Amino acid sequence: MRTSNLATKVINIPVVKAESQSTNEFIKGLWQQNPIFVQVLGMCPTLAVTNSAVNAFVMGVATLFVLLMSNIMVSSLRTFIPRQVRIATYVLIIATFVTVVDYLIQAFSLEVHKALGAFISLIVVNCLILGRAEAFASRNTVNKSIQDALGMGLGFTLALLSLGIIREVLGQGSLFTIQVMPDNFEHWIILLLPGGGFFTLGLLLIVFNWIQQRQNRRIAGKDHE
């Protein structure tokens, strides 16, 4: 009886560890290593297309899709791709999925495709995607790479969405094109302009860092106790 209990414990420990590791891979992209608020990556679409919540959401989902698919492919082929040509191969893979997402958005809505303009094609040069392929997917299993892509992609989407919501609500008085502010609300036009994107991002970075510092202090305090 004692032997079987011990055996269960021995078997269970790695399972629990593996589960928590994969949860960490997912969570880190949402918070500790958020691509926008911590790593400050992909600033070009972040500032340019977040003038409305719909644009921000579609750009976020498009990036998530490309990140997920390229991570899966890079991780699956990691033993097949020699180091000398890895970057060229990763760019080829990323460009393929950007083309795919470009066609899908055109099929979904031409209006959204027109609003996002050249920024869909520019996902190819988003350093977040190439960065995750090189730093993570090429060294980890497919399962872990999926967790990483989902976490990073969702973190990116949520950050874009938070910017898009603030800018649309204050700049146009609407949210997802539905009016949410009273008729006499004076629109903050500046928030719809590129400068407004910088202001909003700056404010969100302050709030994000403040929350994180508070958390760190609390953890440090608990460690002292």
Next chain:
Amino acid sequence: MNTQARTGNRVVYLKMYRSLVGVGTLCGIIIVLVYQFTAPIIRENKDIALEHSIFKILPNAATKKSYYFSDTGNFMISESTGQTDVIYAAYDDRQQLVGFAIPAQGMGYQDTIELLYAYEPITQTIIGMVVLQSRETPGLGSRIEDDPAFFRNFEALDVSLNANQTELKNRLETVKPRKKAELWQIDSITGATISSNAVGNILQQSTSHWLPTIKQHYEDFEFGH
């Protein structure tokens, strides 16, 4: 030793070729499959957007018919949806011809610009223009799609024909911002000179091709012809 090194190099090169060709082929297949799936949906979306654009630039129109210039030297009604080199004749409620919507395209700063302009034969002017597709630089060249001052150029742009009805009386000319002095001149956009020049050139080429032909075969467009 040399032979060994050469064999080793050959193996590395072979692996590199295998990787690039293999991944390239796989990526090609993915793109073709997605294209095959999305192409009919995108075409349908584009047809809807085109129809919407025609009635936007020709607000007095109630119906439209598409025509192509046949080998027999006449304008014929185009039945197929995928036909290129088509122009659209627009009619009001009383089935009177109110104008033409003419698609045109040409090279912009980065890629092909596709646009649609409205031609009013009675006044011999362009009375509206809309950019259907462009990949100009976001924030600069992309302003040809939504700059209100630029669009004012196309409210009554003179494209009258010479006495022989064979070519434009005055060549369309793109001038520096706010320097427009003549009815056939187009004010360019500051910071988007190449893109606005491209629009001017596209219109010049298209009008000099279509307008004399339309004039000579005007009776082809009578309702019910």
